[in-house]
Amino acid sequence: MTTDDLTALVKSLDLPAKVRLLTGASAFTLHPAPGIGLGELRFSDGPTGVRGLKFSGGRVVSLFPNATLLASTWDADVLHEVGALLAEEAMAQEIHVVLGPTINLHRSALGGRLFEAYSEDPLLTGKLAAAYVRGMQEKGIAACLKHLVANESETDRNTVDSVVDEATLHELYLLPFEIAALDGDAWSMMAAYNDVNGVAATEQDHVINSIVKDSWGWPGLVMSDWFATKTAAAAANGGLDLVMPGPDGPWGDALVAAVRSGAVSEAVVDDHLSRLLLLAQRVGALGAGRSWPSSLPLPDSPVRGAQLTRLAASGMTVLTNEADVLPLERSSRVAVIGRHAVETIDMGGGSAQVNPPYQVSVANGLTSLLGDGQTIVVDGVEVRTKPVPARDGFxxxxxxxxxxxxxxxxxxxxxxxxxxxxxxxxxxxxxxxxxxxxxxxxxxxxxxxxxxxxxxxxxxxxxxxxxxxxxxxxxxxxxxxxxxxxxxxxxxxxxxxxxxxxxxxxxxxxxxxxxxxxxxxxxxxTPRDTVDVIDDAVRAAADADVAVVVVGLTEEQETESVDKSTLRLPGAQDALVEAVAGAARRTVVVVNAATPVLMPWLSRVDAVLWAGLPGQEGGHAVAAALLGDIEPAGRLVTTFPAADGAAPAWSVTPVDGKLPYTEGTFIGYRGHHAGRAPAPAFWLGHGLGYGKWEYSDASLRDDGTVTATVTNVGAHRSREVVQVYFRPVEPDEPVRLVGWAAATVDPGESARVTVSPDPRLWRKWDTGTASWTRLSGGGTFLVARGLGDIRATLVSTV
CATH class of the missing domain: 2.60.120.260 (Galactose-binding domain-like)
Structure with missing residues (x-):
């Protein structure tokens, strides 16, 4: 169906009929219009699984690893696969639009919803999101980029005004949307709850119309976040195409009246509806309709289990590994300790939650690989301040x-x-x-x-x-x-x-x-006394060859609608680790959290594996990573501060309703590298895997392409991620990731790796001319394994 055909369909409807289609019919569906061949469109939340049409109590679906864990692979092919698998989950339920990926940035580590988002870096986020979008939309299921824009925290999220200068908005927070929209050809976006520079995100004529639709030439649909739309005329004129959910909302009769009074042109309504019909055409809900596959892998099928185990384990990140304690010897007697070991947290809170067929704990995962005779399982200290709904057959x-x-x-x-x-x-x-x-x-x-x-x-x-x-x-x-x-x-x-x-x-x-x-x-x-719990853990650790202590956060900290107040582990988990480390021959800590935590015991343990929120196969994935069955080859996607407040951007609490982004483009590693915050505990890009690496023969071409040889001098086949950062000579311009490439290399072997930087990273926003201009004066290319481990420095004057 051509653009002219869609225009004719729009013109065939009267104004009330047009407006009716621009508000949802229910929580997750849109109105059909049989007279023009429009069927019902069905939406579903989808950051870590396609939940379906019910917010709670819906069908059993697969629970995927969370976004930061998947992004930690630094592998576009992985994200493409995830998009395709989620499309299968959508098709099994006849869902047309999956509400994801979340591509807001990790501005402050306190953000409660960061577990849904990829990274603190706009290029990494955008490239991975574009791959995810392509994988999903190649199967005819629409992705929805969210949340447009400057929506990096949850405190007062429906009223907060994010105050962001124009250069920071373009160079940082809009860049992931630009990459995913244009490189990935995303078919829809979602406008956020917050205001941006005094204007509601659902009324952003500047962002939605001027930038996204006009400057980028993007033809897709912009929907509201659920219950986010506050006005009729302002939102319609501001570029919002669809109000969700329905059937009630601020449009309806009010928008009809606004058109008839002249406050909104009917051409604006026509454009909104044309975009909706284009989306419907793309997903097979306009015209003859689409057929749905009759046979797809079930959420509890062996094939889905193997996929989810591999995806989770490959993104896990080895933060430290003294004396190569990892991977564990299979003959080891292992004490598995901690509340997160027996009740592993596999997903965050809020709209990302799904109803999985099962969830495998770390204790069960290690026991299944090592056997009952080689594992001692001990519960840990309390990790929540609030009770949770009854589970585990209680x-x-x-x-x-x-x-x-x-x-x-x-x-x-x-x-x-x-x-x-x-x-x-x-x-x-x-x-x-x-x-x-x-x-x-x-x-x-x-x-x-x-x-x-x-x-x-x-x-x-x-x-x-x-x-x-x-x-x-x-x-x-x-x-x-x-x-x-x-x-x-x-x-x-x-x-x-x-x-x-x-x-x-x-x-x-x-x-x-x-x-x-x-x-x-x-x-x-009734909870046990903390001292008694720690005593049990110490005895078990002393009787084992190695203690695996699993600590982390819960849905109290990593959830929609609530931000964190600290990066400290909740409860007495730090005391538990300290006590075990003092008694065990060797101590490995598994961090079951999606975002940074403080590790005051870091120097007293032998290894740390960051495991994210690993999905329904979490325990199997952690076990496979610890034993080396699958290499945990992840690299961090956000910088871990060394202390509370020790970051370029920290507070997520509005003052008088405003949250100023005063750090500008110097978030995360950019600000740490510029000396605007103390050195972090771990840099973005850090990750040891199970290889050991030497770099040689690094070279630079005039177009910025970097080539280097990497040699695996370790004992295990391993995947290396060669990262290239650019440090401009221009003052007040931050270092930035400009590209990366990976190679999997056997022990003793080498590979030549080429990194082609993204040209969008050579530009800066000129607020005087309101246009892009090129960085001038050259700079330094840093070839690195994260900015804490720079292996080569190449100077360019171009």
């Missing part, structure tokens, strides 16, 4: 006995609207509902499977009555008011201690005081 459905709870939804008259089984002990109300009527109350039930002193409780906004072991309690839970959407993303909770017997039924009823939210039952054993 509560079971009173009807079927399956792990989870039973939920009954009722209307204001007490009539049953729906009864549902919830395997994750939580349910969403008011967003995914597909029954007539409005939920007024709910009854949640779970049968307890343990005997003794336990904590039982509930989460969700409303007036609660709970009953267990012959005791009733009543209380109200209210939202704090500190965050947009907290009723869904971070609902309030409360627990009490009960003495129960196995088989007791825990029942909770809630009268809703808000029309939408996440509700669930909490249940867990």
């Amino acid at each position: 509560l079971v459905d009173p009807v079927t006995g399956a792990d989870g709870i039973r939920v009954t939804l009722l209307d204001a008259g007490g009539a049953v609207l729906e009864e549902r089984f919830c395997p994750r002990s939580t349910t969403m109300v008011g967003m995914d509902d597909d029954f007539p009527g409005t939920v007024a109350s709910a009854r949640l039930e779970g049968r307890v499977t343990v005997t003794g002193s336990v904590e039982l409780g509930v989460l969700g906004v409303g007036d609660w009555t709970v009953s267990a072991a012959g005791r009733d309690e009543s209380y109200s839970l209210v939202a704090s008011g500190n965050g947009f959407g907290e009723e869904v993303l971070t609902p309030p909770l409360r627990t009490s201690r009960f003495s129960v017997s196995s088989g007791d039924v825990f029942t909770a009823t809630v009268a809703l005081t808000y029309h939408m939210g996440l509700f669930g039952l909490i249940g867990f054993n």
